[in-house]
Amino acid sequence: MKKLILSIALLASSIAGFSQTALYTLDCEKFANGSSASSANNIGYDRAQCWGLGSFSYVTTPALLLNGSYSGQSNQASNLSITSSWIKTPWIKPGSANITFKHKISANNGTIRRIVLSYIAYDANAASAWKEGTLVRFDSVSYAAGSLPLNLTNVSFALPAAIRNSANPYKILISFVGSGGNSRFIVDDVFVDGIYVSDPSSAYCLPVPTIQDADSDGVADADDAYPNDATRAYNNYIPSSGFSTLMFEDLWPTTGDYDFNDLVIVGRQNIVLNAANKVVEIKINMKVKAIGASFHNGFGFQLDGVNPSKITSVTGTNTHNAAWVTTSANGTESGQTFANIIIFDDAFKILPSPGGSGVNVDPANPYATPAEMNITISFNTTVGEAIALSNISFNPYLIVNQERGKEVHLAGFAPTTKANASLFGTGQDDTNLTTGKYYKSKNNLPWALAVPAEIPYPKTKIDFLQAYKKFATWAESNGSSFSDWYLDLSDYRDNTKLYTAP
Numbered sequence: 051m052k053k054l055i056l057s058i059a060l061l062a063s064s065i066a067g068f069s070q071t072a073l074y075t076l077d078c079e080k081f082a083n084g085s086s087a088s089s090a091n092n093i094g095y096d097r098a099q100c101w102g103l104g105s106f107s108y109v110t111t112p113a114l115l116l117n118g119s120y121s122g123q124s125n126q127a128s129n130l131s132i133t134s135s136w137i138k139t140p141w142i143k144p145g146s147a148n149i150t151f152k153h154k155i156s157a158n159n160g161t162i163r164r165i166v167l168s169y170i171a172y173d174a175n176a177a178s179a180w181k182e183g184t185l186v187r188f189d190s191v192s193y194a195a196g197s198l199p200l201n202l203t204n205v206s207f208a209l210p211a212a213i214r215n216s217a218n219p220y221k222i223l224i225s226f227v228g229s230g231g232n233s234r235f236i237v238d239d240v241f242v243d244g245i246y247v248s249d250p251s252s253a254y255c256l257p258v259p260t261i262q263d264a265d266s267d268g269v270a271d272a273d274d275a276y277p278n279d280a281t282r283a284y285n286n287y288i289p290s291s292g293f294s295t296l297m298f299e300d301l302w303p304t305t306g307d308y309d310f311n312d313l314v315i316v317g318r319q320n321i322v323l324n325a326a327n328k329v330v331e332i333k334i335n336m337k338v339k340a341i342g343a344s345f346h347n348g349f350g351f352q353l354d355g356v357n358p359s360k361i362t363s364v365t366g367t368n369t370h371n372a373a374w375v376t377t378s379a380n381g382t383e384s385g386q387t388f389a390n391i392i393i394f395d396d397a398f399k400i401l402p403s404p405g406g407s408g409v410n411v412d413p414a415n416p417y418a419t420p421a422e423m424n425i426t427i428s429f430n431t432t433v434g435e436a437i438a439l440s441n442i443s444f445n446p447y448l449i450v451n452q453e454r455g456k457e458v459h460l461a462g463f464a465p466t467t468k469a470n471a472s473l474f475g476t477g478q479d480d481t482n483l484t485t486g487k488y489y490k491s492k493n494n495l496p497w498a499l500a501v502p503a504e505i506p507y508p509k510t511k512i513d514f515l516q517a518y519k520k521f522a523t524w525a526e527s528n529g530s531s532f533s534d535w536y537l538d539l540s541d542y543r544d545n546t547k548l549y550t551a552p
Protein backbone atom coordinates (compact mmCIF):
# COMPACT_ATOMS: atom_id res chain seq x y z
CA MET A 51 0.00 0.00 0.00
CA LYS A 52 2.92 2.29 0.61
CA LYS A 53 3.71 2.30 -3.11
CA LEU A 54 0.13 3.17 -3.92
CA ILE A 55 0.06 6.15 -1.58
CA LEU A 56 3.36 7.35 -2.99
CA SER A 57 2.16 7.09 -6.56
CA ILE A 58 -1.04 8.99 -5.79
CA ALA A 59 1.01 11.69 -4.09
CA LEU A 60 3.35 11.94 -7.07
CA LEU A 61 0.46 12.08 -9.49
CA ALA A 62 -1.26 14.80 -7.48
CA SER A 63 1.92 16.85 -7.23
CA SER A 64 2.65 16.55 -10.94
CA ILE A 65 -0.86 17.74 -11.78
CA ALA A 66 -0.63 20.59 -9.31
CA GLY A 67 2.89 21.51 -10.42
CA PHE A 68 3.24 21.40 -14.14
CA SER A 69 1.57 18.85 -16.20
CA GLN A 70 -1.76 20.53 -16.89
CA THR A 71 -0.42 24.01 -17.76
CA ALA A 72 -0.68 25.00 -21.40
CA LEU A 73 2.39 26.50 -23.05
CA TYR A 74 1.94 30.27 -23.18
CA THR A 75 2.02 32.31 -26.36
CA LEU A 76 5.41 33.88 -27.01
CA ASP A 77 4.38 37.55 -27.33
CA CYS A 78 7.76 38.96 -26.18
CA GLU A 79 5.97 41.16 -23.60
CA LYS A 80 6.54 39.13 -20.41
CA PHE A 81 9.10 39.92 -17.76
CA ALA A 82 9.89 38.55 -14.35
CA ASN A 83 8.23 39.76 -11.15
CA GLY A 84 10.29 42.55 -9.64
CA SER A 85 11.92 43.51 -12.90
CA SER A 86 10.74 45.91 -15.62
CA ALA A 87 10.02 45.54 -19.29
CA SER A 88 13.07 45.71 -21.57
CA SER A 89 14.30 43.73 -24.53
CA ALA A 90 16.87 42.02 -22.33
CA ASN A 91 14.52 41.36 -19.40
CA ASN A 92 11.74 40.07 -21.62
CA ILE A 93 13.90 37.66 -23.59
CA GLY A 94 15.53 36.64 -20.33
CA TYR A 95 12.13 35.76 -18.91
CA ASP A 96 11.17 33.58 -21.87
CA ARG A 97 14.54 31.82 -21.83
CA ALA A 98 14.12 31.17 -18.10
CA GLN A 99 10.81 29.53 -18.97
CA CYS A 100 12.74 27.17 -21.25
CA TRP A 101 12.14 28.77 -24.62
CA GLY A 102 15.16 28.44 -26.87
CA LEU A 103 15.90 31.70 -28.75
CA GLY A 104 19.04 31.21 -30.83
CA SER A 105 20.62 34.21 -32.57
CA PHE A 106 17.33 35.93 -31.93
CA SER A 107 16.52 39.18 -30.14
CA TYR A 108 13.58 41.35 -29.04
CA VAL A 109 13.05 44.73 -30.62
CA THR A 110 11.07 47.86 -29.83
CA THR A 111 11.60 49.82 -33.07
CA PRO A 112 8.08 51.07 -33.89
CA ALA A 113 8.45 50.39 -37.61
CA LEU A 114 9.24 46.76 -36.89
CA LEU A 115 6.67 45.93 -34.20
CA LEU A 116 3.91 43.48 -35.04
CA ASN A 117 1.95 43.53 -31.78
CA GLY A 118 2.47 45.20 -28.38
CA SER A 119 5.69 46.92 -27.33
CA TYR A 120 8.06 44.08 -28.22
CA SER A 121 8.46 41.71 -31.13
CA GLY A 122 11.08 39.09 -31.92
CA GLN A 123 13.72 39.48 -34.60
CA SER A 124 15.88 36.84 -36.30
CA ASN A 125 19.45 37.22 -37.44
CA GLN A 126 19.98 38.41 -40.98
CA ALA A 127 18.22 35.56 -42.75
CA SER A 128 20.94 34.84 -45.26
CA ASN A 129 22.02 31.44 -43.97
CA LEU A 130 20.34 28.23 -45.11
CA SER A 131 21.18 26.28 -41.94
CA ILE A 132 18.17 25.63 -39.69
CA THR A 133 20.39 26.14 -36.67
CA SER A 134 21.57 29.62 -37.59
CA SER A 135 18.60 31.58 -36.09
CA TRP A 136 15.64 29.99 -34.39
CA ILE A 137 12.86 29.75 -31.82
CA LYS A 138 12.55 26.48 -29.95
CA THR A 139 9.63 25.77 -27.62
CA PRO A 140 10.07 24.27 -24.17
CA TRP A 141 9.26 20.55 -23.86
CA ILE A 142 5.56 20.12 -24.43
CA LYS A 143 3.07 17.34 -24.83
CA PRO A 144 1.64 18.45 -28.15
CA GLY A 145 -2.05 19.17 -28.53
CA SER A 146 -3.87 19.21 -31.85
CA ALA A 147 -4.39 22.88 -32.79
CA ASN A 148 -2.30 24.59 -35.46
CA ILE A 149 0.93 26.44 -34.81
CA THR A 150 0.28 30.12 -35.55
CA PHE A 151 2.29 33.35 -35.44
CA LYS A 152 2.60 36.79 -36.97
CA HIS A 153 5.59 37.68 -39.08
CA LYS A 154 7.02 39.93 -41.75
CA ILE A 155 10.38 40.69 -43.39
CA SER A 156 12.21 43.73 -42.06
CA ALA A 157 13.38 45.09 -45.46
CA ASN A 158 12.82 44.42 -49.13
CA ASN A 159 16.03 42.54 -49.90
CA GLY A 160 17.20 38.95 -50.09
CA THR A 161 17.07 36.12 -52.64
CA ILE A 162 15.27 33.50 -50.50
CA ARG A 163 13.50 33.90 -47.14
CA ARG A 164 12.19 30.70 -45.60
CA ILE A 165 10.74 29.43 -42.33
CA VAL A 166 11.31 25.75 -41.56
CA LEU A 167 9.39 23.86 -38.87
CA SER A 168 10.73 20.74 -37.17
CA TYR A 169 9.90 18.72 -34.14
CA ILE A 170 12.41 17.21 -31.75
CA ALA A 171 11.68 14.08 -29.70
CA TYR A 172 12.79 13.69 -26.12
CA ASP A 173 15.47 11.01 -25.77
CA ALA A 174 16.49 10.14 -22.22
CA ASN A 175 19.51 8.30 -23.65
CA ALA A 176 20.75 11.15 -25.84
CA ALA A 177 24.42 11.98 -25.31
CA SER A 178 23.71 15.71 -25.04
CA ALA A 179 22.61 17.05 -21.66
CA TRP A 180 19.57 18.61 -23.39
CA LYS A 181 18.30 15.10 -24.20
CA GLU A 182 17.12 16.18 -27.61
CA GLY A 183 16.60 13.17 -29.84
CA THR A 184 15.60 12.83 -33.46
CA LEU A 185 14.79 16.04 -35.33
CA VAL A 186 12.11 15.79 -38.02
CA ARG A 187 11.30 18.61 -40.45
CA PHE A 188 7.58 18.73 -41.10
CA ASP A 189 6.68 22.00 -42.82
CA SER A 190 8.08 25.21 -44.30
CA VAL A 191 7.09 28.40 -46.07
CA SER A 192 9.31 30.09 -48.66
CA TYR A 193 9.39 33.55 -50.12
CA ALA A 194 11.31 34.70 -53.19
CA ALA A 195 12.72 38.15 -53.92
CA GLY A 196 9.96 40.48 -55.05
CA SER A 197 7.24 38.71 -53.03
CA LEU A 198 8.55 39.08 -49.51
CA PRO A 199 5.89 39.71 -46.80
CA LEU A 200 6.81 43.26 -45.82
CA ASN A 201 3.66 43.76 -43.72
CA LEU A 202 2.11 41.75 -40.89
CA THR A 203 1.24 38.30 -42.16
CA ASN A 204 -0.35 35.50 -40.17
CA VAL A 205 0.82 31.96 -40.78
CA SER A 206 -0.58 28.65 -39.63
CA PHE A 207 0.97 25.20 -39.68
CA ALA A 208 -0.69 21.92 -38.72
CA LEU A 209 1.01 19.86 -36.02
CA PRO A 210 2.10 16.63 -37.70
CA ALA A 211 -0.07 13.60 -36.99
CA ALA A 212 2.95 11.73 -35.65
CA ILE A 213 3.10 13.92 -32.55
CA ARG A 214 -0.43 15.30 -32.27
CA ASN A 215 -1.86 14.57 -28.79
CA SER A 216 1.20 12.50 -27.91
CA ALA A 217 1.84 11.59 -24.30
CA ASN A 218 5.58 12.08 -24.92
CA PRO A 219 7.54 15.35 -24.70
CA TYR A 220 8.52 17.21 -27.88
CA LYS A 221 9.96 20.57 -28.81
CA ILE A 222 8.96 22.56 -31.90
CA LEU A 223 11.84 24.28 -33.72
CA ILE A 224 11.07 27.28 -35.92
CA SER A 225 14.11 28.17 -38.04
CA PHE A 226 14.60 31.41 -40.02
CA VAL A 227 16.77 30.75 -43.07
CA GLY A 228 17.51 32.26 -46.45
CA SER A 229 20.12 33.53 -48.86
CA GLY A 230 21.24 36.93 -50.02
CA GLY A 231 20.58 40.37 -48.55
CA ASN A 232 20.47 41.38 -44.90
CA SER A 233 16.73 41.51 -44.08
CA ARG A 234 15.45 39.73 -41.01
CA PHE A 235 12.27 37.97 -39.95
CA ILE A 236 10.15 39.88 -37.43
CA VAL A 237 7.97 37.48 -35.42
CA ASP A 238 5.32 37.84 -32.69
CA ASP A 239 2.57 35.95 -30.84
CA VAL A 240 3.98 32.47 -31.45
CA PHE A 241 1.33 29.97 -30.41
CA VAL A 242 2.17 26.28 -30.16
CA ASP A 243 -0.59 24.07 -28.74
CA GLY A 244 0.70 21.81 -25.97
CA ILE A 245 0.94 21.06 -22.28
CA TYR A 246 4.04 22.58 -20.76
CA VAL A 247 6.22 19.81 -19.31
CA SER A 248 9.65 21.47 -19.08
CA ASP A 249 11.09 21.89 -15.62
CA PRO A 250 12.61 25.41 -15.50
CA SER A 251 14.48 24.51 -12.30
CA SER A 252 16.34 21.71 -14.10
CA ALA A 253 19.74 22.75 -15.48
CA TYR A 254 18.77 21.85 -19.04
CA CYS A 255 15.02 22.46 -18.77
CA LEU A 256 14.41 18.72 -18.96
CA PRO A 257 10.85 17.40 -18.86
CA VAL A 258 9.32 16.92 -15.42
CA PRO A 259 9.26 13.24 -14.57
CA THR A 260 5.92 12.26 -15.97
CA ILE A 261 4.03 9.33 -14.57
CA GLN A 262 3.06 6.83 -17.22
CA ASP A 263 -0.43 5.49 -16.61
CA ALA A 264 -1.51 3.72 -19.77
CA ASP A 265 -4.99 2.79 -18.54
CA SER A 266 -5.56 6.13 -16.75
CA ASP A 267 -6.76 4.42 -13.59
CA GLY A 268 -4.57 6.67 -11.45
CA VAL A 269 -1.99 3.96 -10.73
CA ALA A 270 1.35 4.45 -12.46
CA ASP A 271 2.29 1.69 -14.88
CA ALA A 272 5.26 0.86 -12.66
CA ASP A 273 2.93 0.09 -9.75
CA ASP A 274 0.04 -1.30 -11.77
CA ALA A 275 -0.09 -5.09 -11.98
CA TYR A 276 -2.61 -4.57 -14.82
CA PRO A 277 -1.23 -1.50 -16.66
CA ASN A 278 -3.68 -1.89 -19.54
CA ASP A 279 -6.75 -2.74 -17.48
CA ALA A 280 -8.42 0.18 -15.71
CA THR A 281 -10.60 -2.19 -13.67
CA ARG A 282 -7.65 -3.89 -11.93
CA ALA A 283 -4.48 -2.57 -10.29
CA TYR A 284 -3.01 -4.77 -7.54
CA ASN A 285 -2.45 -8.43 -6.72
CA ASN A 286 -2.41 -9.70 -3.15
CA TYR A 287 -1.19 -13.27 -3.02
CA ILE A 288 -1.85 -15.44 0.01
CA PRO A 289 0.59 -16.89 0.70
CA SER A 290 3.01 -14.51 -0.98
CA SER A 291 4.83 -17.42 -2.64
CA GLY A 292 4.16 -21.11 -3.03
CA PHE A 293 1.09 -22.76 -1.56
CA SER A 294 -0.54 -23.04 1.81
CA THR A 295 -1.79 -26.42 3.03
CA LEU A 296 -5.20 -27.31 4.42
CA MET A 297 -5.59 -30.68 6.17
CA PHE A 298 -8.74 -32.17 7.64
CA GLU A 299 -9.90 -34.92 9.97
CA ASP A 300 -13.40 -36.03 9.00
CA LEU A 301 -14.53 -38.01 12.08
CA TRP A 302 -15.46 -34.81 13.93
CA PRO A 303 -16.86 -34.53 16.58
CA THR A 304 -14.88 -37.64 17.55
CA THR A 305 -11.12 -37.61 17.28
CA GLY A 306 -10.52 -40.55 14.94
CA ASP A 307 -7.07 -41.65 13.81
CA TYR A 308 -5.71 -38.09 13.76
CA ASP A 309 -3.60 -38.52 10.64
CA PHE A 310 -4.89 -35.23 9.17
CA ASN A 311 -5.00 -36.59 5.65
CA ASP A 312 -8.70 -37.23 5.18
CA LEU A 313 -8.60 -34.27 2.81
CA VAL A 314 -5.39 -32.46 1.89
CA ILE A 315 -5.58 -29.36 -0.27
CA VAL A 316 -2.87 -26.91 -1.22
CA GLY A 317 -3.81 -23.52 -2.57
CA ARG A 318 -2.93 -19.92 -3.23
CA GLN A 319 -5.37 -17.03 -3.37
CA ASN A 320 -4.94 -13.82 -5.26
CA ILE A 321 -7.14 -10.98 -4.08
CA VAL A 322 -7.20 -8.52 -6.97
CA LEU A 323 -7.85 -4.87 -6.11
CA ASN A 324 -8.70 -1.92 -8.32
CA ALA A 325 -7.14 1.53 -8.16
CA ALA A 326 -9.54 2.47 -5.35
CA ASN A 327 -8.22 -0.48 -3.32
CA LYS A 328 -11.51 -2.33 -3.61
CA VAL A 329 -11.78 -6.06 -4.20
CA VAL A 330 -12.41 -6.89 -7.85
CA GLU A 331 -12.02 -10.64 -7.67
CA ILE A 332 -10.49 -13.50 -5.76
CA LYS A 333 -8.64 -16.01 -7.87
CA ILE A 334 -7.86 -19.31 -6.21
CA ASN A 335 -5.45 -21.85 -7.61
CA MET A 336 -5.69 -25.10 -5.64
CA LYS A 337 -4.86 -28.76 -5.83
CA VAL A 338 -6.57 -31.65 -4.12
CA LYS A 339 -3.57 -33.78 -3.13
CA ALA A 340 -4.86 -36.59 -0.95
CA ILE A 341 -7.99 -38.26 0.37
CA GLY A 342 -7.31 -40.52 3.36
CA ALA A 343 -10.99 -41.12 3.89
CA SER A 344 -13.81 -43.42 3.03
CA PHE A 345 -16.36 -40.65 3.41
CA HIS A 346 -17.43 -38.66 0.38
CA ASN A 347 -16.59 -35.23 1.75
CA GLY A 348 -17.33 -31.80 0.31
CA PHE A 349 -15.31 -28.63 0.64
CA GLY A 350 -16.10 -24.96 0.70
CA PHE A 351 -15.41 -21.73 2.47
CA GLN A 352 -17.19 -18.79 3.96
CA LEU A 353 -16.06 -15.20 3.53
CA ASP A 354 -16.79 -14.20 7.10
CA GLY A 355 -18.84 -11.04 7.40
CA VAL A 356 -19.31 -10.60 3.64
CA ASN A 357 -22.90 -10.30 2.47
CA PRO A 358 -23.55 -12.73 -0.42
CA SER A 359 -24.90 -9.80 -2.48
CA LYS A 360 -21.35 -8.39 -2.74
CA ILE A 361 -20.49 -11.21 -5.13
CA THR A 362 -21.50 -11.05 -8.78
CA SER A 363 -20.28 -14.44 -10.04
CA VAL A 364 -18.33 -17.58 -9.17
CA THR A 365 -16.62 -19.78 -11.74
CA GLY A 366 -14.52 -22.94 -11.50
CA THR A 367 -16.35 -24.83 -8.78
CA ASN A 368 -17.07 -28.50 -9.45
CA THR A 369 -20.24 -29.89 -7.94
CA HIS A 370 -22.29 -32.82 -9.09
CA ASN A 371 -25.88 -32.05 -8.23
CA ALA A 372 -25.68 -33.22 -4.62
CA ALA A 373 -29.07 -32.42 -3.12
CA TRP A 374 -27.55 -30.39 -0.32
CA VAL A 375 -25.82 -27.93 -2.66
CA THR A 376 -28.20 -25.05 -3.27
CA THR A 377 -26.76 -22.13 -5.17
CA SER A 378 -27.99 -18.59 -5.83
CA ALA A 379 -27.71 -16.98 -9.26
CA ASN A 380 -24.41 -15.33 -8.25
CA GLY A 381 -22.82 -18.71 -7.45
CA THR A 382 -22.87 -18.42 -3.65
CA GLU A 383 -24.68 -20.95 -1.51
CA SER A 384 -28.29 -19.89 -0.96
CA GLY A 385 -29.76 -19.44 2.50
CA GLN A 386 -26.56 -18.19 4.11
CA THR A 387 -26.01 -15.00 6.10
CA PHE A 388 -22.46 -14.60 4.76
CA ALA A 389 -21.06 -15.54 1.37
CA ASN A 390 -20.31 -19.27 1.12
CA ILE A 391 -18.75 -20.94 -1.88
CA ILE A 392 -19.06 -24.73 -2.22
CA ILE A 393 -15.93 -25.64 -4.18
CA PHE A 394 -16.80 -29.32 -4.59
CA ASP A 395 -19.40 -31.67 -3.20
CA ASP A 396 -17.39 -34.90 -3.32
CA ALA A 397 -13.61 -35.12 -3.15
CA PHE A 398 -13.61 -38.52 -4.87
CA LYS A 399 -15.19 -36.95 -7.96
CA ILE A 400 -12.33 -34.44 -8.10
CA LEU A 401 -9.48 -36.85 -7.37
CA PRO A 402 -10.72 -40.37 -8.14
CA SER A 403 -8.97 -43.24 -6.41
CA PRO A 404 -6.55 -45.04 -8.75
CA GLY A 405 -6.89 -48.21 -6.64
CA GLY A 406 -6.73 -49.27 -3.01
CA SER A 407 -8.42 -47.25 -0.30
CA GLY A 408 -8.17 -43.48 -0.37
CA VAL A 409 -5.88 -41.50 -2.66
CA ASN A 410 -2.18 -40.71 -2.14
CA VAL A 411 -1.96 -41.75 1.51
CA ASP A 412 -0.67 -45.34 1.28
CA PRO A 413 2.67 -45.78 -0.55
CA ALA A 414 1.59 -49.32 -1.48
CA ASN A 415 -1.22 -47.95 -3.68
CA PRO A 416 -0.97 -46.24 -7.09
CA TYR A 417 -0.33 -42.50 -7.14
CA ALA A 418 -2.79 -40.02 -8.61
CA THR A 419 -1.63 -36.65 -9.89
CA PRO A 420 -3.20 -33.96 -7.65
CA ALA A 421 -6.30 -32.41 -9.20
CA GLU A 422 -5.94 -28.72 -9.99
CA MET A 423 -8.83 -26.28 -9.75
CA ASN A 424 -9.05 -22.57 -10.55
CA ILE A 425 -11.83 -20.61 -8.94
CA THR A 426 -12.69 -16.99 -9.69
CA ILE A 427 -15.04 -15.03 -7.45
CA SER A 428 -16.03 -11.64 -8.87
CA PHE A 429 -17.22 -8.77 -6.71
CA ASN A 430 -19.49 -5.81 -7.16
CA THR A 431 -17.14 -2.83 -7.51
CA THR A 432 -19.68 -0.02 -7.70
CA VAL A 433 -19.10 2.76 -5.20
CA GLY A 434 -20.90 2.04 -1.94
CA GLU A 435 -21.05 -1.71 -2.65
CA ALA A 436 -17.38 -2.49 -3.11
CA ILE A 437 -15.45 -4.05 -0.24
CA ALA A 438 -11.84 -3.68 0.89
CA LEU A 439 -9.04 -6.19 1.28
CA SER A 440 -9.47 -5.96 5.06
CA ASN A 441 -13.04 -7.27 4.66
CA ILE A 442 -11.79 -10.58 3.25
CA SER A 443 -11.41 -13.39 5.78
CA PHE A 444 -11.37 -16.97 4.54
CA ASN A 445 -13.10 -19.60 6.66
CA PRO A 446 -12.64 -22.95 4.89
CA TYR A 447 -14.43 -26.09 5.97
CA LEU A 448 -15.05 -29.70 5.10
CA ILE A 449 -18.59 -31.05 4.79
CA VAL A 450 -18.63 -34.59 6.16
CA ASN A 451 -19.94 -37.35 3.92
CA GLN A 452 -22.75 -35.41 2.19
CA GLU A 453 -24.20 -34.26 5.53
CA ARG A 454 -24.57 -30.50 5.01
CA GLY A 455 -24.89 -29.65 8.69
CA LYS A 456 -21.68 -31.46 9.62
CA GLU A 457 -18.99 -28.87 9.00
CA VAL A 458 -15.36 -29.19 10.11
CA HIS A 459 -13.67 -25.81 10.41
CA LEU A 460 -10.24 -24.63 11.46
CA ALA A 461 -9.87 -24.17 15.21
CA GLY A 462 -11.32 -20.85 16.27
CA PHE A 463 -13.42 -20.37 13.12
CA ALA A 464 -17.18 -20.05 13.44
CA PRO A 465 -19.61 -22.48 11.80
CA THR A 466 -21.91 -21.22 9.02
CA THR A 467 -25.63 -20.79 9.52
CA LYS A 468 -26.11 -24.23 7.92
CA ALA A 469 -24.08 -26.07 10.59
CA ASN A 470 -26.03 -28.45 12.82
CA ALA A 471 -25.65 -26.86 16.26
CA SER A 472 -26.73 -30.03 18.08
CA LEU A 473 -23.34 -31.61 17.25
CA PHE A 474 -21.33 -29.03 19.20
CA GLY A 475 -19.95 -30.29 22.50
CA THR A 476 -20.53 -33.94 21.55
CA GLY A 477 -17.78 -36.56 21.19
CA GLN A 478 -14.42 -34.93 21.87
CA ASP A 479 -15.58 -31.57 20.53
CA ASP A 480 -15.57 -28.73 23.03
CA THR A 481 -17.12 -26.04 20.81
CA ASN A 482 -19.05 -23.45 22.79
CA LEU A 483 -20.95 -20.94 20.69
CA THR A 484 -21.44 -18.68 23.71
CA THR A 485 -17.77 -18.37 24.61
CA GLY A 486 -16.65 -18.47 20.98
CA LYS A 487 -14.59 -21.64 21.33
CA TYR A 488 -14.89 -23.32 17.94
CA TYR A 489 -13.76 -26.73 16.68
CA LYS A 490 -11.30 -27.54 19.45
CA SER A 491 -11.14 -30.46 21.87
CA LYS A 492 -10.84 -29.93 25.61
CA ASN A 493 -7.06 -30.02 25.09
CA ASN A 494 -7.39 -27.41 22.31
CA LEU A 495 -6.56 -29.94 19.60
CA PRO A 496 -8.08 -29.06 16.23
CA TRP A 497 -9.75 -31.13 13.47
CA ALA A 498 -8.42 -28.95 10.68
CA LEU A 499 -5.10 -27.29 10.05
CA ALA A 500 -3.96 -24.45 7.81
CA VAL A 501 -0.25 -23.91 7.30
CA PRO A 502 1.20 -21.05 5.19
CA ALA A 503 3.51 -23.46 3.32
CA GLU A 504 3.21 -26.65 1.33
CA ILE A 505 4.06 -29.41 3.81
CA PRO A 506 3.85 -33.21 3.66
CA TYR A 507 1.07 -35.04 5.45
CA PRO A 508 1.21 -38.35 7.36
CA LYS A 509 0.79 -41.70 5.67
CA THR A 510 -2.51 -43.38 6.38
CA LYS A 511 -3.23 -44.18 10.05
CA ILE A 512 -0.06 -42.43 11.25
CA ASP A 513 -0.75 -40.14 14.19
CA PHE A 514 0.01 -36.54 13.17
CA LEU A 515 1.56 -35.92 16.61
CA GLN A 516 4.26 -38.50 15.85
CA ALA A 517 5.01 -37.13 12.37
CA TYR A 518 5.18 -33.51 13.53
CA LYS A 519 6.86 -33.75 16.90
CA LYS A 520 6.32 -30.16 18.04
CA PHE A 521 2.68 -30.05 17.00
CA ALA A 522 1.08 -31.27 20.25
CA THR A 523 3.02 -28.73 22.31
CA TRP A 524 2.00 -25.97 19.90
CA ALA A 525 -1.72 -26.89 19.93
CA GLU A 526 -1.97 -27.47 23.68
CA SER A 527 -0.21 -24.15 24.33
CA ASN A 528 -2.93 -22.48 22.23
CA GLY A 529 -0.31 -21.55 19.70
CA SER A 530 2.18 -19.82 21.97
CA SER A 531 4.94 -22.49 21.74
CA PHE A 532 6.52 -23.79 18.52
CA SER A 533 4.51 -21.61 16.14
CA ASP A 534 6.97 -22.92 13.53
CA TRP A 535 6.10 -26.57 14.27
CA TYR A 536 5.48 -27.32 10.58
CA LEU A 537 8.96 -26.34 9.40
CA ASP A 538 11.56 -28.94 8.48
CA LEU A 539 13.89 -28.10 11.38
CA SER A 540 16.08 -30.42 13.41
CA ASP A 541 13.94 -32.90 15.40
CA TYR A 542 10.67 -31.29 14.21
CA ARG A 543 9.59 -34.04 11.81
CA ASP A 544 9.74 -37.81 11.52
CA ASN A 545 10.04 -38.12 7.78
CA THR A 546 9.47 -41.89 7.85
CA LYS A 547 5.88 -41.18 8.88
CA LEU A 548 5.17 -38.69 6.07
CA TYR A 549 3.82 -39.56 2.63
CA THR A 550 6.04 -38.70 -0.29
CA ALA A 551 4.83 -38.68 -3.88
CA PRO A 552 6.69 -41.23 -6.05
Ligand SMILES: [Ca+2]
Pocket residue numbers: 077078079116117118119120121238239
Ligand atom coordinates in the same frame (compact mmCIF):
# COMPACT_ATOMS: atom_id res chain seq x y z
CA1 LIG B 1 4.56 41.44 -28.91
Ligand SMILES: [Ca+2]
Pocket residue numbers: 263264265266267268269270271274276277
Ligand atom coordinates in the same frame (compact mmCIF):
# COMPACT_ATOMS: atom_id res chain seq x y z
CA1 LIG C 1 -2.62 2.37 -14.48
Ligand SMILES: [Ca+2]
Pocket residue numbers: 265267269274275276277278279280281282283
Ligand atom coordinates in the same frame (compact mmCIF):
# COMPACT_ATOMS: atom_id res chain seq x y z
CA1 LIG D 1 -4.72 -0.96 -14.10
